Amino acid sequence: MSATPFDLGGRRAAVTGAGRGLGQGVALGLAEAGADLVLLGLPGSQAETEKAIRELGRDVEVVDLDVSDLDAVERVSAEVTSRGQVDILVNNAGIIDREDSVDVDTDAWRRVIDINLTGLFFLCQQFGRPMVDRGYGKIVSIASLLSFQGGLRVASYAASKHGVAGVTKALANEWAGYGVQVNAIAPGYMATDNTAPLRADPVRSQAILERIPAGRWGSARDIAGAAVFLSSSASDYVNGHVLVVDGGWMAR
DSSP states (O other): OOSSTTOOTTOEEEEESTTSHHHHHHHHHHHHTTOEEEEEESTTSOHHHHHHHHHTTOOEEEEEOOTTOHHHHHHHHHHHHHTSOOOEEEEOOOOOOOOOGGGOOHHHHHHHHIIIIIHHHHHHHHHHHHHHHHTOEEEEEEOOGGGTOOOSSOHHHHHHHHHHHHHHHHHHHHHGGGTEEEEEEEEOSBSSGGGHHHHHOHHHHHHHHHHOTTOSOBOHHHHHHHHHHHHSGGGTTOOSOEEEESTTGGGO
């Protein structure tokens, strides 16, 4: 029996895009809670995270994967599950394209949707199928405040993150009865590469910080705790929820 409902000892978690930022923070948080890790990401991107997880004494496997390549998603998912049960899937991989909507072309639009939404859905399908078959599993996807709002100059990103919220709820409706919890985390304004242009703009940065009751940009550690909760038995009756972790932004 687990020492606490947040104990992930004996669990195996697959995390996409864990090489840096929020994905790295989530992977380390899961490892600290006792999980072993499978890191799915672009070649050469995850060595730092792998090293840190090994230093925590957890097993870790690094697997190259471009989540926009659906053939690779199917192949890699099968390979990973053939080597051991995956109890937790965290869909973190994502990109953002900042551009005036009148200038967005089809290639740029598809690239964001393919990575942020289409690849995410098929990863849920591939890893979720055995979870449904055995009657247990946790899927956590990284959504965004732009799952609820439109943002500025990020039409494809907003569309993809609205889609993440929708997929989360749709899968929860289908799979909750099989013991599989599907939920999402909507980070607020976090100090990551994606927000570097905003933080570098003193006017925009000040406007953002003035609206956040906590008075600061979020960190990867802020997301890690939420991910551990949604990956653990503490959340066994949480289904189809998009958990906002935003320092209070949405409360204003």
